[in-house]
Amino acid sequence: MSDKDLEAKKRHHYVWAKYLTRWGHGSKNVFYTTKTGKIAHDSVRAIVADDYFYKTTTLTEMDVQVIKGFSRKSPDRLHKQHMSYLNDFLKIQQLQNFYRQSGAKDQQAEQYFHATQCNLLENLHSSHEKKALPVLAALADEQLDVLQDHQHMIEFMMFFGHQISRTKPFRDGLIRVQPRSTALEVAVADSMANAWWFISYMFGMSIGLSLYATRHEDKHALLVNDTRVPFITSDQPVVNVHSCVSETEFVAPEYADFFYPISPRIGYIICNSERFTPGRNEVDEATVIELNTKVAAQSMMHIIGDSEIAIHPFKKYIGQRYKKTPSGRAIV
Incomplete structure (x- = not known):
């Protein structure tokens, strides 16, 4: 039995740290929202992980x-x-x-x-x-x-x-x-x-x-974002952006358009809907803002971007579906 077999990994990332570095401009540091709602700039090793x-x-x-x-x-x-x-x-x-x-x-x-x-x-x-x-x-x-x-x-x-x-x-x-x-x-x-x-x-x-x-049957599309608003990501990196999805309740939707931001410029989407055509799709600023809003609304605590300006407009949407219990009472 080698020493490696006896070495326990304590810090477990539930969002892949290497994936997040695409928002780091060549570094491991990204901008993200903290538990208290502030914006911090730190290593991807510090976030979306629990012991x-x-x-x-x-x-x-x-x-x-x-x-x-x-x-x-x-x-x-x-x-x-x-x-x-x-x-x-x-x-x-x-x-x-x-x-x-x-x-x-x-x-x-x-x-x-x-x-x-x-x-x-x-x-x-x-x-x-x-x-x-x-x-x-x-x-x-x-x-x-x-x-x-x-x-x-x-x-x-x-x-x-x-x-x-x-x-x-x-x-x-x-x-x-x-x-x-x-x-x-x-x-x-x-x-x-x-x-x-x-x-x-x-x-x-x-x-x-x-x-x-x-x-x-689904439409697999690459979304190319050359607008002034970059894609953000979150502690829930794949989100269902179909119009049937509730942004205020955690319930099973009937349809799925699964959006996965890959970098500030590139996203991947798998659609039940006809919204995007298979292959390469260039997206406009309104679409980017809509997708970023849904990423934030389906996050729990962290949204992540390549600048403070990129994530600040979406802070107010963070965790909307986690703020109430099934009975409608606010979660403390």
Whole structure:
């Protein structure tokens, strides 16, 4: 067992730090809104991250049943893949339980299990990021034909799906709206919270496969922004900008136009609607302002830009859908 196997990754970014550096003018420093609503200028390492955000938990039998219940709604092939990942995690959990029950105390074993809990899911996300890196670089350079490569499209759609589901805003929003009127609903909601690290990854896989499967029906477009207003991004980097989406409630929309800003100048959108044509689309200033507004409204705390001027006009929209409870009361 190497020292690397025993090294636990503590700081987990739920938005990829390297992605954010496109707003850094060649540096790692970006402008962003803070928890108190101010605008700061600091390293991407300082934001959209929590300690142990992807740390795995011990799954109870109820947790496993909730996971399987969600997974069964997927196509058979994907359900089997979900279960294969789940079984891998459960084998490690079982091994850890055997160790605990043995009463043995071994420092190296303790370090290994802790590192495994901290690193497994983080490493999975890192692998998706690595595979998407050449695709994002090409798209930022307006080379849309990179997605003519079958493997690149598969990897980009899987990455894209996880950019929706892996974030703190997505987690907190979805768990917050779970019904808790009966004992069973409370148990399911609690299991979702405990098993979210796995459920979020499973959701990302499902979204990615769905986007790949419908790639010929949806409109995939590269948005080129040569206006004086740059694109911004946020702690929820992929947002649904379809007109049916509520900006004040966290509810499932009927349709999706998924917008992903890649840089201050380039965005990528996957549309159910007819708004953009497949391929390269130049956007006007009004469209950029509209998209930035929706990015801010669906963020929780951080919007990120390449200058203070770029994000200041959109501060007032931050977190609109997180400011009230399902009953309509303001969140303190």
